[in-house]
Amino acid sequence: MYITRKKTRQIKVGKVGIGGDAPISVQSMTTTDTRDVKATVEQIQQLEQAGCEVIRVAVPDMEAAAALPKIKAQMTVPLIADIHFDHRLALKAAEVVDCVRINPGNIGAWWKTAEVIKAVNERGIPLRVGVNGGSLERPLLEKYGYPTAEALAESALNAVHALEDVGFTNMKVSLKASDVHLAVDAYWLFSLQSDYPLHLGITEAGTAQTGAVKSAIGIGWLLSHGIGDTLRVSLAADPVEEVKVGFEILKSLELRHRGINVIACPTCGRVEIDVVRMANELEKRLGHIKTPLNVSVLGCVVNGIGEGKEADIGIAGGEGVGILFKKGKLLRKVPAEELMETLIREVELLAKEKAAEEAGEEKLASAATPGNGGTVQSLLGKPSDSQTSITRDLPILPNKK
Numbered sequence: 001m002y003i004t005r006k007k008t009r010q011i012k013v014g015k016v017g018i019g020g021d022a023p024i025s026v027q028s029m030t031t032t033d034t035r036d037v038k039a040t041v042e043q044i045q046q047l048e049q050a051g052c053e054v055i056r057v058a059v060p061d062m063e064a065a066a067a068l069p070k071i072k073a074q075m076t077v078p079l080i081a082d083i084h085f086d087h088r089l090a091l092k093a094a095e096v097v098d099c100v101r102i103n104p105g106n107i108g109a110w111w112k113t114a115e116v117i118k119a120v121n122e123r124g125i126p127l128r129v130g131v132n133g134g135s136l137e138r139p140l141l142e143k144y145g146y147p148t149a150e151a152l153a154e155s156a157l158n159a160v161h162a163l164e165d166v167g168f169t170n171m172k173v174s175l176k177a178s179d180v181h182l183a184v185d186a187y188w189l190f191s192l193q194s195d196y197p198l199h200l201g202i203t204e205a206g207t208a209q210t211g212a213v214k215s216a217i218g219i220g221w222l223l224s225h226g227i228g229d230t231l232r233v234s235l236a237a238d239p240v241e242e243v244k245v246g247f248e249i250l251k252s253l254e255l256r257h258r259g260i261n262v263i264a265c266p267t268c269g270r271v272e273i274d275v276v277r278m279a280n281e282l283e284k285r286l287g288h289i290k291t292p293l294n295v296s297v298l299g300c301v302v303n304g305i306g307e308g309k310e311a312d313i314g315i316a317g318g319e320g321v322g323i324l325f326k327k328g329k330l331l332r333k334v335p336a337e338e339l340m341e342t343l344i345r346e347v348e349l350l351a352k353e354k355a356a357e358e359a360g361e362e363k364l365a366s367a368a369t370p371g372n373g374g375t376v377q378s379l380l381g382k383p384s385d386s387q388t389s390i391t392r393d394l395p396i397l398p399n400k401k
């Protein structure tokens with residue numbers, strides 16, 4: 001599969017670029033009461049630890065808006081305020097956050113939006129125009145009868161054009177629906193008519209498993225057709241799971257490379273080790289590693305090394321003794337009871353080596369300034385692919401129908 005990413009405009013949410021050549025970022029949203037600063041900051045820190053790159057908090061009232069400075073002071077990734085209904089909350093939030101999300105379907109009269117634009121403009125922060133199938137404007141519902149993809153796209157385009165009419169372009173757009181077909185079609189229709197960066201998501205996707213599948217299909221379809229610049233997987237679960245699923249979607253499409261990718265065989269009658277337990281334990285214990293590594297856990301040696309060829313490192317079970325292999329080559333035999341700990345040690349070592357290698361390359365790259373003996377490209381010989389492997393600028397879109 002060859003992915004041609006649509007080139008959109010780029011905006012900045014804090015330090016994170018969204019759109020253009022920026023890597024597709026993973027977002028999440030806290031589930032705590034924003035007024036409870038301690039609980040919210042704790043969850044934000046868990047999300048940051050999991051690799052979440054942008055975090056949104058709900059701002060349902062003035063007390064929540066007043067808590068934002070304290071929350072912002074204790075986090076490192078950009079903060080987005082999620083506002084519905086009351087534009088005064090957006091005005092308050094805009095004093096401190098890195099982006100404000102408003103829903104044109106429920107913010108009310110145009111003058112209220114105009115005040116929000118003035119506030120975000122003063123701080124140079126962007127807006128997310130978040131259209132939602134559940135809260136479309138009445139005229140569009142009357143025109144289309146119910147929330148269709150066309151209605152969602154028209155709602156988003158209307159909002160974008162209204163903002164452009166007053167000279168505002170610092171925005172990204174989302175068109176969410178809980179129905180996968182509806183969301184995909186809406187994003188696709190909008191993308192055909194606009195080059196603003198898109199925040200992807202299937203809203204209210206469901207529980208950890210159902211929501212992950214729906215999101216992988218919906219978000220995955222869009223990404224695989226070059227659409228989307230940032231994403232949030234909405235799950236009725238711990239938001240850390242949203243981050244994990246978000247990265248898995250990107251890793252599966254080879255759009256991002258981050259952390260450990262566990263390749264585990266499905267097991268069969270030949271299995272010699274507890275693959276399921278080991279694969280789960282690996283994901284948990286190696287979750288702190290950011291260096292991209294494929295780690296393989298295979299139940300037997302019959303197809304072991306062959307099936308694990310794509311892995312950077314891995315193990316295959318045997319009767320009382322397993323094997324440790326690296327890039328498809330046997331390293332050594334390891335007693336079965338030591339396989340897990342040996343693999344963890346080796347992965348940590350490999351991650352350190354790889355991180356040191358990358359740091360060396362970056363140092364080399366920063367030394368390669370013009371007039372200093374060459375270009376980054378000529379010194380490294382290849383572009384860095386540690387974040388986005390496939391970013392091209394041809395605005396080719398699929399013929400979906």
Ligand code: SF4
Nearest residue numbers: 265267268271299300
């Ligand atoms: S690696 Fe071995 S145990 Fe796992 S699926 Fe293949 S043959 Fe079965």
